[in-house]
Amino acid sequence: MIVATVILGALIGGAVVVSRVLLNDTARMVDADEAVERFRAQTTVAPTTAPAAASTTTAAVALATTPAPGVYRYATVGIETIDSLGGTEHAYPAETTLTVTPDGCGVLLRWDLLKERYEEFRLCATLEGIELQPTSAAYHEFFGVGQRQEIVCDREVLVVPSDGAAREVVPLACTIDQQLWLPEWEVVGSELLTVAGSPVDTTHVRMHIADEDQYWERTVVEWWLDEHGLPVRMTTTKESKSPSDLVGDVIYTEQYTADLVSLDPLR
Numbered sequence: 001m002i003v004a005t006v007i008l009g010a011l012i013g014g015a016v017v018v019s020r021v022l023l024n025d026t027a028r029m030v031d032a033d034e035a036v037e038r039f040r041a042q043t044t045v046a047p048t049t050a051p052a053a054a055s056t057t058t059a060a061v062a063l064a065t066t067p068a069p070g071v072y073r074y075a076t077v078g079i080e081t082i083d084s085l086g087g088t089e090h091a092y093p094a095e096t097t098l099t100v101t102p103d104g105c106g107v108l109l110r111w112d113l114l115k116e117r118y119e120e121f122r123l124c125a126t127l128e129g130i131e132l133q134p135t136s137a138a139y140h141e142f143f144g145v146g147q148r149q150e151i152v153c154d155r156e157v158l159v160v161p162s163d164g165a166a167r168e169v170v171p172l173a174c175t176i177d178q179q180l181w182l183p184e185w186e187v188v189g190s191e192l193l194t195v196a197g198s199p200v201d202t203t204h205v206r207m208h209i210a211d212e213d214q215y216w217e218r219t220v221v222e223w224w225l226d227e228h229g230l231p232v233r234m235t236t237t238k239e240s241k242s243p244s245d246l247v248g249d250v251i252y253t254e255q256y257t258a259d260l261v262s263l264d265p266l267r
Helices: 009-021 032-042 052-056
Strands: 070-082 088-091 097-103 106-114 115-126 127-133 133-140 145-153 159-161 167-171 175-176 178-183 184-195 198-211 217-225 231-242 250-260
Touching: 032 070, 032 097, 070 231, 159 167, 159 198, 159 217, 178 231, 184 231, 198 231
Parallel strands: none
Antiparallel strands: 070 088, 070 097, 070 250, 097 106, 106 115, 115 127, 115 133, 127 159, 133 145, 145 175, 167 184, 175 178, 184 198, 198 217, 217 231, 231 250
């Protein structure tokens, strides 16, 4: 999903204080029942996937639609690590959930890898296709200290073009908690995947960061999205180095692969 540079200075600084009392790090699963319960509590109106622009278009125009609200399950393999305070790792559970709820011009997607690790991003349907919106968020927690990072970019990104054609690299200027972050997005092309034995046409999208300054980041995020923008497969490889006044530089790594189990959401 949107994988933010992990600015761990404040988080690890807090963890130092906590660890003096009790050095304890946890990695807890968010199961499907819990995700469905939260979805039901947050969804109070009948969901719709029709884009807001529908009333201003003609019947001749094929309009994209965002994913149906609900809780989607993913077969997952992955891990995140940090090297500070003796190092720790969070192994991701065999099943993770992505919750889709109506939001603004489209939907909000929240992917819970753990109670200590989630991501949020937004999709909208337009005449050009499905667009990734400029605001998102990421949450990390280590040694009982959590940090939610707000991500704001300078523009939307077309991730599922209506014409199905590949797109050249689009550089973005973003901030994570007011610090500069420069991802690049590319629509690679169309690929056929399988979900529960059924073929699904997907658009392969890649986000890339190669920042080689003192505090570096090397990230490749790849999504395979269905016609509505629902992730059918998600992969990431990432490593970054961040400053911390209290414990020195912090190296963070993350790798995962997640495959959609069913196109039918839980509700």
